Every structure is written in structure tokens, then in C-alpha cells.
Amino acid sequence: MHQKELSKLGLHLPTDPRWVNLAAFSLEEILSDHAFCEQKAASACISLIQLFPDKTELVEKVSPVVTEEWGHFRMVVAELKKRKLKLQFQRKDEYVSQLIQFQQKGLNREEKLLELLLTCALIEARSCERFRLLSLHLEEENLKEFYHQFMVSEAGHYRMFLDLAEYYFPKEKVRSRWQEYLEHEALILQKFEPRGDRMH
Numbered sequence: 001m002h003q004k005e006l007s008k009l010g011l012h013l014p015t016d017p018r019w020v021n022l023a024a025f026s027l028e029e030i031l032s033d034h035a036f037c038e039q040k041a042a043s044a045c046i047s048l049i050q051l052f053p054d055k056t057e058l059v060e061k062v063s064p065v066v067t068e069e070w071g072h073f074r075m076v077v078a079e080l081k082k083r084k085l086k087l088q089f090q091r092k093d094e095y096v097s098q099l100i101q102f103q104q105k106g107l108n109r110e111e112k113l114l115e116l117l118l119t120c121a122l123i124e125a126r127s128c129e130r131f132r133l134l135s136l137h138l139e140e141e142n143l144k145e146f147y148h149q150f151m152v153s154e155a156g157h158y159r160m161f162l163d164l165a166e167y168y169f170p171k172e173k174v175r176s177r178w179q180e181y182l183e184h185e186a187l188i189l190q191k192f193e194p195r196g197d198r199m200h
Contacts, residue, residue: 009125009158010178013186015194019130020137022196028080029197032088035076037127037199040093041157042069044120052113057167061160072150079146095200096123098188102181114169118181121161123200126185128154130199 023030045066052058080087099122103115131151135144165174 009129009155010182011125011129011185012182013189015126015130015133015189019194019196020133022194023134024138024196026196027083028085029088030199031076031080031083031085033091033197033199035073035080035087036090037093038069038072038076040096041120041123042066042073045069048116048120051109051116055113055168058164061164065157065160068153072153091198093198093200095126095188095192095198099123099181099185102184114165114174114177117161117165117168118174118178121158121165121178122181122185124154124158124161126200128158 042065045062048062049059049066077087099119103119104111107115128151131147131154134147135151138144138147162174162178165178
């Protein structure tokens with residue numbers, strides 16, 4: 001991804017270019033991991049609604065995303081079936097685990113919301129970047145189109161979570177903490193070797 005496009009998402013570090021080639025050789029694994037990423041995204045949105053039912057704007061914005069992400073899960077499972085591939089067992093997402101570890105601890109309920117929204121925004125931003133890479137560099141045209149759809153969707157989700165953060169918190173506070181997340185996420189990526197069987 002060019003620096004200009006990276007800056008639109010705020011990401012500080014591009015994905016290792018070797019990742020797309022590895023993913024192309026691990027289609028069953030990458031599609032399975034993608035499916036579970038969509039399932040976990042739906043679960044994260046449900047959790048936000050359960051934790052913050054009093055946040056009307058959040059409930060209204062996030063509710064449709066639950067349906068959308070679960071629809072994406074079904075789309076990926078259908079793609080596996082079409083290719084006569086099997087949904088593999090879910091694996092631990094070390095990338096997401098490390099982002100969660102970065103969340104500030106000991107916060108009250110209101111303060112915790114900011115950490116959750118920024119974590120969701122960052123996961124969506126990185127997913128968008130990777131879907132874009134797949135949409136550009138996979139050889140098969142059908143798969144390129146398949147991942148272009150997801151890229152567009154994740155870009156909208158990333159922006160929605162940031163907008164919600166700025167709706168509920170001062171912009172200066174959101175942007176300062178967002179930069180801390182972006183810097184930490186770049187450090188996380190630097191520690192990981194690219195794996196074609198993982199979306200993150």
C-alpha cells in the first residue's frame with residue numbers, strides 16, 4: 001500500500017509484501033481465519049451494545065454492523081464451500097490479543113469505551129489494508145473482486161468507530177490516544193513474521 005493510502009487509514013507500517021504471496025498459497029487457511037475474524041467482529045459489536053445500551057448513538061450505528069459482519073462470515077463460508085475447501089478450527093489471534101493487552105487497565109466504564117472503540121477501529125483499519133492487498137495482488141479475478149467488497153466495508157467500519165469515539169470524547173483526547181495505538185500496532189507488526197494462514 002502506498003504511503004498516501006496508508007495515511008488515510010492512519011497506519012504507520014505497511015504489511016510485509018510477502019504476506020499476500022503466502023496467503024495465496026494457503027487459501028483454505030486464510031479464508032478460514034478470515035471467516036472467524038468476521039465472526040469475532042460481529043461478537044465485538046454485540047458486546048459493545050451489551051456493555052453500553054445507554055449510548056443511543058452507539059447502539060444505532062453499531063447494530064447494523066452486527067448483521068453485516070455475520071453476513072460476511074456466511075459469505076466467506078460459502079466461498080470455502082464453492083472451492084470445496086473446509087472451514088478449519090479457529091486459532092488464537094495473537095495480533096488482536098496484543099492490542100487488547102495495550103488497552104489501559106483500571107478504567108471506569110466510561111473511559112473503557114474509548115479503549116474499546118479505538119481497538120475496534122484499528123483492527124478494521126488493518127483488515128482494510130490487507131483486503132486491499134488481496135484485491136490488488138491475487139491472480140484470480142473472482143477473488144480480487146471478493147476482497148474488494150470487504151475492503152470497502154472495513155474502511156467504513158474503521159471510520160464509524162473513530163467517529164463514535166469523537167462523538168463521546170474530546171477530539172484531542174481521542175487523537176492523542178489513537179496515535180499511541182498506531183505506534184504500538186506498528187511495533188506489534190515488526191515482531192511478527194508474515195504468515196499466509198492468518199489475516200492479521
